Amino acid sequence: MFPSSDNDVILICTSILSLSEVLNSMPLRRLKRHTLFVDVLSVKEHPRNVLLQVLPENMDVLCTHPMFGPESGKNGWKDLPLVYEKVRVRDETRCSSFLHIFESEGCRMVEMSCEEHDKVAARSQFLSHSIGRILAEMGIESTSMNTKSFETLVKLKESTTNDSFDLFSGLFIHNRFAQQELMNLEQSFEKVKQRLLKKMSEQQSLSSV
Amino acid sequence: MFPSSDNDVILICTSILSLSEVLNSMPLRRLKRHTLFVDVLSVKEHPRNVLLQVLPENMDVLCTHPMFGPESGKNGWKDLPLVYEKVRVRDETRCSSFLHIFESEGCRMVEMSCEEHDKVAARSQFLSHSIGRILAEMGIESTSMNTKSFETLVKLKESTTNDSFDLFSGLFIHNRFAQQELMNLEQSFEKVKQRLLKKMSEQQSLSSV
Numbered sequence: 001m002f003p004s005s006d007n008d009v010i011l012i013c014t015s016i017l018s019l020s021e022v023l024n025s026m027p028l029r030r031l032k033r034h035t036l037f038v039d040v041l042s043v044k045e046h047p048r049n050v051l052l053q054v055l056p057e058n059m060d061v062l063c064t065h066p067m068f069g070p071e072s073g074k075n076g077w078k079d080l081p082l083v084y085e086k087v088r089v090r091d092e093t094r095c096s097s098f099l100h101i102f103e104s105e106g107c108r109m110v111e112m113s114c115e116e117h118d119k120v121a122a123r124s125q126f127l128s129h130s131i132g133r134i135l136a137e138m139g140i141e142s143t144s145m146n147t148k149s150f151e152t153l154v155k156l157k158e159s160t161t162n163d164s165f166d167l168f169s170g171l172f173i174h175n176r177f178a179q180q181e182l183m184n185l186e187q188s189f190e191k192v193k194q195r196l197l198k199k200m201s202e203q204q205s206l207s208s209v
Numbered sequence: 210m211f212p213s214s215d216n217d218v219i220l221i222c223t224s225i226l227s228l229s230e231v232l233n234s235m236p237l238r239r240l241k242r243h244t245l246f247v248d249v250l251s252v253k254e255h256p257r258n259v260l261l262q263v264l265p266e267n268m269d270v271l272c273t274h275p276m277f278g279p280e281s282g283k284n285g286w287k288d289l290p291l292v293y294e295k296v297r298v299r300d301e302t303r304c305s306s307f308l309h310i311f312e313s314e315g316c317r318m319v320e321m322s323c324e325e326h327d328k329v330a331a332r333s334q335f336l337s338h339s340i341g342r343i344l345a346e347m348g349i350e351s352t353s354m355n356t357k358s359f360e361t362l363v364k365l366k367e368s369t370t371n372d373s374f375d376l377f378s379g380l381f382i383h384n385r386f387a388q389q390e391l392m393n394l395e396q397s398f399e400k401v402k403q404r405l406l407k408k409m410s411e412q413q414s415l416s417s418v
Contacts, residue, residue, distance in 0.1 A: 017412065065354075066232040072357040081354040110353055120352050127349070127357040130401065131340060140336070143318055143329050145274075145290040148281040149337040149368060152361040159358060182402060188346035189398060192339065193391060199305035199378040204224065 007031065009098055012039040012047070016170025019047055023054045036060040036094055041166065042125065044114035046174035061087040063096055064116055066102065067125070069158050077142050078106035085114050090180060122177035129168050132160025216240065218307055221248040221256070225379025227254055232263045245303055250377065251334065253323035255383035256294050270296040271304055272323055275311065276334070279367050287315035294323050316390040331386035338377050339394060353395025 010031070014022045019041065037059055039047040044063050051061045064084040066077075073080055082102040089095045103109055112120075135157040142154050160168075172178045219240070223231045228250065246268055248256040253272050260270045273293040275286075282289055290353075291311040298304045314319055344366040351363050369377075381387045 003390045067354050067356055081328055083354050111246050118356055123349060124352050124359040125356050128356060128362055131362065133401045134394065134397045137400050140332060143333050145276050145292050145329055147334050147335065147337060149365050150333040151341065152365060153340065156358050156361060167214055169405055172405045185343065186345050186398065188343045191346050192342045196378055196381045200382045203314055203382055
C-alpha cells in the first residue's frame with residue numbers, strides 16, 4: 001500500500017532511533033522520481049544526513065521540527081514554532097504548499113540550519129527533558145505547600161514522562177550538542193553545590209568564633 | 210524605637226543566616242513579659258530552636274512560613290499556603306488574631322510541625338531554587354524555538370535569581386533535609402546519565418552489526 005508511486009510527498013514520522021531502519025526498508029525505487037521527503041524528528045542533523053545518504057539525488061529533502069506535542073498543541077498550533085531547513089529543494093512550489101499547512105494553522109515559521117536547530121534544541125528541549133527525567137527519578141510529587149515554581153516542576157516531570165524514554169534517548173544519542181549540554185548541566189550542578197558547601201563552612205566558622 | 214515595651218507581637222523578618230545575630234542584639238528585657246514572637250523564615254526547625262533557646266520561658270512562639278513572595282503573591286494571597294506551628298502558645302486569642310491576618314487575605318492555612326515543614330520544603334522550595342540556580346549557572350536564555358516546558362524553566366531561573374544567594378544558602382545550611390535532597394538530586398542525575406550512556410552504547414552495537 002504505502003508508500004505508493006502516487007505520493008508527491010512522503011512524511012517520515014518515525015522515532016529517532018528507528019529512522020535508518022525504516023528508511024532502509026522502504027521500496028524507494030517504486031516511488032515517483034521526484035518525491036519530496038519530509039521528516040519531523042526532534043533532532044535535525046541526523047535525519048538530514050541519513051536522508052541525503054539513502055535517497056537518490058533526484059528526490060527533494062525538507063527537514064522540519066514542529067516544536068509541540070499533544071499536550072502543548074492541544075488547543076491549536078497558533079504561535080507554536082515550526083523549525084525547518086530546505087535541505088535539497090528543487091520544486092519550491094511543492095515545498096511551499098507543504099509548509100503552508102503549518103503556516104495556515106498559525107505556526108511561527110522558523111527557518112534555520114539543522115546544525116543550528118540541534119545546538120539550540122540541546123539547550124532547550126533536551127535540557128527540559130533531562131530535568132523532567134531527573135525529577136521523575138527523584139519521585140517528586142505535589143505537596144500541600146507547593147510554591148508556584150515547584151508546581152511548574154511537577155508539571156514538567158509529568159509532561160516529560162508522558163513521552164517515551166526512546167524519544168529522550170534519541171534526543172541525546174543523535175544530537176552531538178546534547179551530549180555537551182549534559183556535561184554543562186553536570187558541571188553547573190557541581191559549581192552550585194560547591195558554592196553552597198563553601199558558604200556552609202564559612203557560616204560554621206563564624207558561629208564557632 | 211523598636212522593639213518597644215508596648216508591642217504585643219514581635220514579627221521577626223530577618224534573613225535565615227542573620228537570625229541568631231539579630232535576636233541576640235534585641236533588648237529582650239525591655240519587652241512586655243508575655244510578648245508573642247513570630248518568625249516568617251523559609252526554614253522552620255532552625256528559628257524554632259533559636260527562639261526557644263534565646264527567649265524567656267514566659268514569651269510565646271509562633272513559627273510561620275508564608276509560601277509566597279513579591280512575584281507569586283503580587284496579585285493577592287488567595288489560596289497561597291501559610292504554614293505554621295504553634296510552638297509555645299499560651300495566649301490562644303492573640304495567636305489567632307495574628308493568624309487571622311493571613312486567613313482574611315484568603316491564604317490556605319496549613320498547620321504542621323517545623324520538622325515536617327522542613328522535610329517537605331527541602332523537596333519543593335529548595336529543589337526549585339537549586340534547579341533555578343543550576344540553570345542560571347548554565348546561562349540559559351529564551352530562544353526563538355522555545356518549547357512550553359523550556360519557557361517554564363527560563364521563568365524559574367529568573368524568579369530564583371531575583372532572590373538573594375543568602376536566601377538560597379540559608380535554605381540549605383539551616384535545613385538538614387535540604388542537604389539530603391541535594392544528594393538525592395545528584396544521585397538521580399547520575400542514574401539518568403547512566404541510562405542514556407547505556408542506551409547509546411546499545412544503539413552503537415546494533416548499528417555496527
